[in-house]
Amino acid sequence: MSNRPVIELDDVSKIYPLPSGNVVALDHLSLQIQEGEFVAIMGPSGSGKSTLLNQIGCLDVPTSGSVLIDGKNIGEMDDKDLTELRLSTIGYIFQNFNLIPLLNAYENVEYPYLMKYRKPDDSGKVTGLLQQVGIDPSLASHKPSELSGGQQQRVAIARSLVNDPKILLCDEPTGNLDSKTGGQIMEMINDLNRRGNTVIVVTHDMAVAGFAHRRINLQDGRIV
Amino acid sequence: MDIVLTLSFRSIRLHGLRSILATLGIIIGVVAIASMGMMGANLDQLVTSQLSSLGNVLVVRAYTGPATGFEGLGGGGGGGGASSTLTSANFQTIQRVAEKYGTVYFLYTTNDIITIKGDEGFATIYGMTPESISKIFTLRNGTFPRTTGSAVIGPSLADRWDLKVGDHIKIGSAESSQETIRVAGILEPRGLSVDLNSDNAIIAPDKWYTNFYGGEGQYNQVNVAVTDIKDIQAANDAINNSLNHRKNVVSIFDSSRLLSTITSAIGSITAFVMAIAAISLLVAAVAIFNVMMMSVTERTHEIGILRSIGTQRKEIRKMFLYESLILGVIGAFIGAALSLLIGYTVVLLLVGNTEFFFTLQSFLPIGEAILVGILVTVLSGAYPAWKASNLNPIEALRAE
Numbered sequence: 066m067s068n069r070p071v072i073e074l075d076d077v078s079k080i081y082p083l084p085s086g087n088v089v090a091l092d093h094l095s096l097q098i099q100e101g102e103f104v105a106i107m108g109p110s111g112s113g114k115s116t117l118l119n120q121i122g123c124l125d126v127p128t129s130g131s132v133l134i135d136g137k138n139i140g141e142m143d144d145k146d147l148t149e150l151r152l153s154t155i156g157y158i159f160q161n162f163n164l165i166p167l168l169n170a171y172e173n174v175e176y177p178y179l180m181k182y183r184k185p186d187d188s189g190k191v192t193g194l195l196q197q198v199g200i201d202p203s204l205a206s207h208k209p210s211e212l213s214g215g216q217q218q219r220v221a222i223a224r225s226l227v228n229d230p231k232i233l234l235c236d237e238p239t240g241n242l243d244s245k246t247g248g249q250i251m252e253m254i255n256d257l258n259r260r261g262n263t264v265i266v267v268t269h270d271m272a273v274a275g276f277a278h279r280r281i282n283l284q285d286g287r288i289v
Numbered sequence: 290m291d292i293v294l295t296l297s298f299r300s301i302r303l304h305g306l307r308s309i310l311a312t313l314g315i316i317i318g319v320v321a322i323a324s325m326g327m328m329g330a331n332l333d334q335l336v337t338s339q340l341s342s343l344g345n346v347l348v349v350r351a352y353t354g355p356a357t358g359f360e361g362l363g364g365g366g367g368g369g370g371a372s373s374t375l376t377s378a379n380f381q382t383i384q385r386v387a388e389k390y391g392t393v394y395f396l397y398t399t400n401d402i403i404t405i406k407g408d409e410g411f412a413t414i415y416g417m418t419p420e421s422i423s424k425i426f427t428l429r430n431g432t433f434p435r436t437t438g439s440a441v442i443g444p445s446l447a448d449r450w451d452l453k454v455g456d457h458i459k460i461g462s463a464e465s466s467q468e469t470i471r472v473a474g475i476l477e478p479r480g481l482s483v484d485l486n487s488d489n490a491i492i493a494p495d496k497w498y499t500n501f502y503g504g505e506g507q508y509n510q511v512n513v514a515v516t517d518i519k520d521i522q523a524a525n526d527a528i529n530n531s532l533n534h535r536k537n538v539v540s541i542f543d544s545s546r547l548l549s550t551i552t553s554a555i556g557s558i559t560a561f562v563m564a565i566a567a568i569s570l571l572v573a574a575v576a577i578f579n580v581m582m583m584s585v586t587e588r589t590h591e592i593g594i595l596r597s598i599g600t601q602r603k604e605i606r607k608m609f610l611y612e613s614l615i616l617g618v619i620g621a622f623i624g625a626a627l628s629l630l631i632g633y634t635v636v637l638l639l640v641g642n643t644e645f646f647f648t649l650q651s652f653l654p655i656g657e658a659i660l661v662g663i664l665v666t667v668l669s670g671a672y673p674a675w676k677a678s679n680l681n682p683i684e685a686l687r688a689e
C-alpha cells in the first residue's frame with residue numbers, strides 16, 4: 066500500500082435541481098483514498114453513497130469542487146476521456162450485475178477488452194478470469210438470463226477485471242445475493258484488494274464492511 | 290465480427306416481427322421505385338429503337354421564318370412555292386460541306402391526284418435522282434426505276450391499291466395534265482420519318498418529275514443521312530456556317546432533336562412516377578424511425594450499462610446505425626429481387642414489350658432503388674442513434 070492518493074475529492078458538491086427545489090446529494094465533501102486501500106462507504110438510504118461512487122467512477126461530474134483520479138481532474142475531461150477512464154482505469158460492479166443481455170457470459174467478459182484493444186482476446190485471459198471467479202466453462206455460452214444471481218455477479222466481476230483496472234468500485238455487490246453467495250463474492254473482492262487493487266464498496270451490510278480497512282459514513286451528503 | 294455489429298444483429302433477431310414489419314416497408318418502397326424506373330427505361334429503349342431511323346437525318350429547307358421545330362414531321366412540303374425552295378447552288382454547297390458525314394441528296398415533292406384502274410386517290414410524289422433512290426431505299430420486290438417513265442412506290446400505297454410491279458398509275462387530274470408512270474418496284478416499309486415518308490408515296494426519277502411539274506433546280510428539300518450519329522452536330526454546323534453566315538438562307542431540322550425531345554419527355558414522366566413511388570419509401574422511413582425509437586427506449590438500460598463500462602458515444606451511435614442499416618440492406622435487397630419479378634410484370638402489362646428487359650439500362654433503376662432505400666433507412670435511423678448516444682449514462686442505468 067503506497068501513500069499516493071489514487072482518488073482525491075476536494076470540496077465536492079452535487080446538486081440535482083428539481084422543480085420542487087434543489088436536492089443536495091453531496092455537500093462540500095472532501096476525501097482521499099490511497100492506492101491499494103479497501104474502503105467501505107456506509108450510510109442510510111438517500112445519504113449520497115451512489116452519487117459519491119458515480120463521481121469516483123467518472124459516470125458523473127460534480128456541480129462544484131474537484132475529483133481527481135490518478136491525479137487528473139475529471140471535471141476538465143470531455144466525455145471521450147471519461148469513457149476511456151471507465152474502460153481502462155475503473156472496474157464497476159453493480160448491485161444488479163448489469164450484464165449485457167444480448168451477450169453470453171464469455172462475450173460479456175470479453176466486451177471491455179474488445180472496446181479497449183479492438184481485437185478479440187487470444188491470450189486466454191477471458192477464459193482464465195471466468196475460471197478465477199468460479200464460472201464453469203460449460204456456462205460460458207449462457208446468456209445472463211440463463212444464469213443465477215450469484216453466477217451473474219461472478220461474471221460481472223470477471224468483466225470488471227478484464228482491462229486490469231486500478232480501481233474497483235462496487236455498489237452493494239451482494240445486495241441481491243443470499244448471504245452464502247454474498248460471502249463468496251466478498252472473499253473474491255477481498256482477494257483482489259490483496260493483489261493490489263484499490264477497492265471501494267458501498268454497502269448497508271456490516272459483514273461486507275468488515276472486509277474494509279476504512280469505513281466512511283455518509284449522512285445527507287456529508288461524511289460523519 | 291465487430292462486437293457492436295453483433296449487438297445490432299442480435300437486437301434485430303430478438304425483435305423479429307417488429308424488424309420484419311419495418312423491413313417490409315423498405316421492400317415495398319424499393320419495389321415501387323424500381324419497377325416504375327424499369328417501366329420508364331423499357332419504354333425509353335422501345336421508343337428509341339422504333340424511332341432511331343429518325344435519328345440520323347438533317348433536313349434542310351429554304352428559310353421561311355423562325356423554326357417551329359416540328360414542321361419537318363410529315364415530310365410533305367405540299368404547296369411549296371418558288372420562295373420556299375433551295376437552289377442547285379445551295380445543294381452543291383451542302384453537298385460540298387456535308388458529304389464527308391454521309392449521303393446528301395435533294396428531293397422534289399408535291400401531293401397530287403392519282404388514278405389507278407379508274408379509281409381516283411391522293412398521294413405524295415417525290416422526285417429524286419435514280420442514284421439517290423437506290424441508295425436510300427430498299428426494295429421489297431421489283432427493281433429501281435431504269436427509265437424516266439417508271440417509279441417505285443411505297444408498300445402501303447401498293448397494298449391499298451393492290452398494285453403489282455408492272456402496273457400503271459396515272460398522275461395528275463384529268464382536267465389539267467395527266468401522265469402515266471409504270472411501277473418498277475415496291476419498297477420495304479420505312480415507318481414514320483422526318484426526312485421523307487415513302488410508305489404512301491410514289492418516288493419518281495427527278496427528270497420525270499421536272500418534265501411533268503417543272504421547277505428544275507428548285508429543290509423542296511435536301512437531306513443529309515449522317516453515317517455516324519455523333520457527327521450530326523458537326524454536319525449541322527458546317528451547313529449553317531456555309532449558308533447562313535450573312536442571312537438565313539436555309540433552316541436545318543435535326544431529327545435527333547425530335548428523338549431527344551421524346552426521350553426526355555419519357556424521362557420526365559418516369560421521374561415523376563418514381564417520385565410518387567418514393568412516397569412509399571417515406572412511409573417506410575417513418576416505420577424505421579418508429580422501430581428505432583422503440584429500440585432506443587427499450588434498450589436504454591442496456592445503453593447505460595454499455596456506457597458505464599466504457600463504451601464511447603460513437604460506438605453506441607454505430608450500434609443503432611448498423612441496426613437500421615441492416616434492416617435497410619436486407620429490405621433493399623429483398624426488394625431488388627422482387628423488383629425483377631414485379632418489374633417484368635409491370636413492363637409486360639404497361640409497356641407491352643419485354644424485348645429490352647434484360648439490359649443494363651433496364652436494371653439501373655434497381656440499383657438506384659437499392660441506394661435510395663438504404664439511404665432512407667440510414668437517415669431515419671440517424672436521429673434515434675444520436676439520441677441513444679447522448680443518453681446520460683447514470684439516467685440510462687436507472688431506466689428499467
Ligand SMILES: Nc1ncnc2c1ncn2[C@@H]1O[C@H](COP(=O)(O)OP(=O)(O)OP(=O)(O)O)[C@@H](O)[C@H]1O
Pocket residue numbers: 081083088089090108109110111112113114115116117
Ligand atoms: N438523478 C437524480 N435526480 C434527482 N435527485 C437525485 C438523483 N440521483 C440521486 N438523487 C438524490 O440524491 C440523493 C442521494 O441519492 P443516492 O442515490 O446517492 O443515495 P444512496 O445513498 O445511494 O441511497 P441508497 O442506499 O438507497 O442506494 C437522494 O436524495 C436522491 O433522491
Ligand SMILES: [Mg+2]
Pocket residue numbers: 114115116
Ligand atoms: Mg445507492
